[in-house]
Amino acid sequence: MNTATAPAEAFNAVATAAIWTTVCTLDDLIPRTGACALVRGKQIAVVRPNDSDQLYALSNYDPFSKAFVISRGIVGDKGGIPKITSPIYKQGFDLRSGQCLDDPTVKLPTYPVRVVNGQVELLA
């Protein structure tokens, strides 16, 4: 298990229409942190900025370090803008839009996310 390799289909992304996928329960997400979900080959950071069921989803890929690490960043705000900070070089990203707050030319893809009966679902 510790050295598990992913099932091949998980990464062989198929260019089909996005569908809602359940990834975890709301309780699995520690408030004020992020976690990474793997959905049809995409690595998606799901962020829970507070105790409520309000969630954000954006790409886990950090274009500055070129590593998949965004979900491991610290969650907070900058002047009221909810953000997550890359753990490698500390750029901030607007949770709502994926816009990098330190470099206007960089924007992370975002994904629709919802909570249905305590289950977290991503559209990807």
Next chain:
Amino acid sequence: MISQKNLVVIGNGMVGHRFLELAVEAGLNHSFNIITFCEEPRYAYDRVYLSSYFSGKTAEDLSLLSKPDYYQANGIHVHLGDKATLIDRAAKTVTSANGVTLSYDVLVLATGSFPFVPPIPGNDAKGCFVYRTIEDLDAMKAWAAKCTTGVVIGGGLLGLECASALKNMGLKTNVVEFAPRLMTVQVDDGGGALLKNKIESLGVKVHLNKSTTNIAKKDDGTVDKLVFADKSELPTEMVVFSAGIRPRDELAKSSGLLMGQRGGVVVDDNCRTSDPAIFAIGEVALHQNRIYGLVAPGYHMAKVAVDAIGGAPKPATFTGFHMSTKLKLMGVDVGSFGDAFAATPGSHVVAFTDSKNEVYKKLVLSPDRKTLLGGILVGDASTYGSLHQFMLNKVALPPNPEDLILPVRDGGKPVGMGPEHLPDAATICSCHNVTKGTICDAITQQKCMEVGAIKSCTKAGTGCGSCVTLMKDILKYELKRAGVEVKNHVCEHFPYSRQELYSLVRLHSHKTFEALIAAHGTGLGCEICKPTVGSILASAWNDHILEKKHAPLQDTNDRFLANIQRDGTYSVIPRVAGGEITPDQLIALGVVAKKYNLYSKITGGQRVDLFGARVEQLPFIWEELIAAGFESGHAYGKALRTVKSCVGSTWCRFGVQDAVGLAITVENRYKGLRSPHKLKSAVSGCARECAEAQSKDFGIIATDKGYNLYVCGNGGMKPQHAQLLAADLSEAEVIKYTDRFLMFYVRTADRLERTAWWFNKLDGGMDYLKDVILNDKLDICAELEREMQHVVDTYQDEWKTAVNDPQKRKQFRAFINSDAADPSVVMASERGQPRPATWDEKVEIMSTLVPT
């Protein structure tokens, strides 16, 4: 003009203008018609900075009027370009060159002085100038344009200013001085010699002991050369006389006022002349047989006269003035104050000369060496403001007053010269008579947050400017005291410094970030304040950092109890206390590294670092390391890292104590302590210092009698030697003082501030630290020890807890919905070990993973 009494002021120089300003402030423009005669074609301007006219400043720049219409706006009538020529004291009238006759009720003479031109044959040659007015400067400028060489006669303060002006105009410049040194009034032989060297190194030739007997003219009447008493000659195309000033007292004299034998209008302590209706201020006034040729005493006289005329309830008086000066001549600092020549009977002198760095400093101390009487600073006058204040306020000197002028050694602190030593009544700006109290009020009440604001609010620093450095210090100190130093706030979410947050956490027993931000902050927090508070909470209460309430605060290294690397994998460093490791443990490390394909490297801190672990592998790696007797090395935390040791007396033929044993004790005591930044330590078994303890945050070196404890050293970016805190300690004392030292650092340092930086900012330096740690000056040592003991008693191996608690262990997965590994982590091989693949090496897989 409404029917009132007339107040007539003759002269609109710096002092005349200051008088008018103060008169307006005192409301005299309501009880008097104020009229002034100004001989020059422009209103008062700043003569102190006259030489800046040659480096680009305009006459407008030099104007002293706060607004161009200042006089009109305040009802002051100025006869510009008109010179008063006659005072009829019986009729109480003044008549001017333009034929204006005015009656006066009160008359103020502020006619100033004129440059003294020595009676040398040829002093009327074309090309001879004086240096006093803007017109003089214009004439000099026009002439200099045709010249290549120039001479200033007179090596005093103004002469050197003038030499600087000639040099700025591109002339080969000479200074000729009759006396054996420059600036005879302000500087002694030691300072004078150094000043001469400095001035000459700047390209101005200085001729001392030269008496000019003749100024030879060419046929066309222009200056040709100077001829000296010793028959030597100095060819030149231009001469500027700067041989002192003489009071412009002809008007006073002709009106029959009491005069000094060598000129000057005699005044009393209220600046009143022998005629009670007439006052004299500035360079024309002779007080106690003395003329004051500086602006500060002139300004004070202006104040005294205004008080006397306005009938102020507590009038200021003029009782003499320290001839203190600070100026920058051609970039050379010169300061002189008080009894600079040690004329006081029984006084002591301490002096410091450094010919290489061209610094001369001298202090004159009272016979009991407790107060400062005066001093001279050449080459570095940065401490002029403080020293001058020490003298004026008779502040008690530190036990070794020479420390005030000796250079500070690396890591040392300047001796107590801070503005906090000055009383509120201390006059900071003597030109405008502004006290420290007034400046502090401007800062705290008027919210002046920068020197410029204080200047416009109080006028301090707008005269000669010598107090500006001191004003900056006061501002800094007051802002710090008021806690308004914005820079110090950790971030936008908390209006507090780390030290203040630490106190709040302790004071209110806040146990979580949420409680703290609800009570004392705003917003959600960020990557700055969260780890800071996480660290503070850990220092104070020592919960496991991955408790659900604390996990969101941790930076990724703490969050995953390992060090993140460029590709998102982690490195793992188990603790190897004191660097002592068994063969079985070495084997276990090898087994783990091989099994998980980890790159292995020996660290600088006598440990082994295993790189390339994926996040989901971490708990499995730890489990195996724990089974082999390892625990977390906290390499990921702002915490105690390693206590390095040499092998000590057990093996080494030179060792005098068991360095390894003590290192293990120390490392095990402080392991897990969260601090503002990482902490490194070492123990050396003898003075050979093989463990390099003096480069550590705290280092221990064995002696015959025990141990010496050094603190606040640093390697890294800015190496700094640790300093001795205490010598010949027992093991128990080492622990006691280290407990106190570390907790004091944890309590007071800024975030990410290593002990060395913290120490460098510590007021009072090592003496202060010793007082706190050894002598318990702050009465906190028992508390510090108790706090440290709590951390020691609540230690847990963070890895073990994380591995054994399912809730915490769950967080160590690449994906919340899969046990898969991150496919973007790809290793290549180099020198027989793994390393992260470069982008080119893994471009194929990455192109399928990176979102577009």
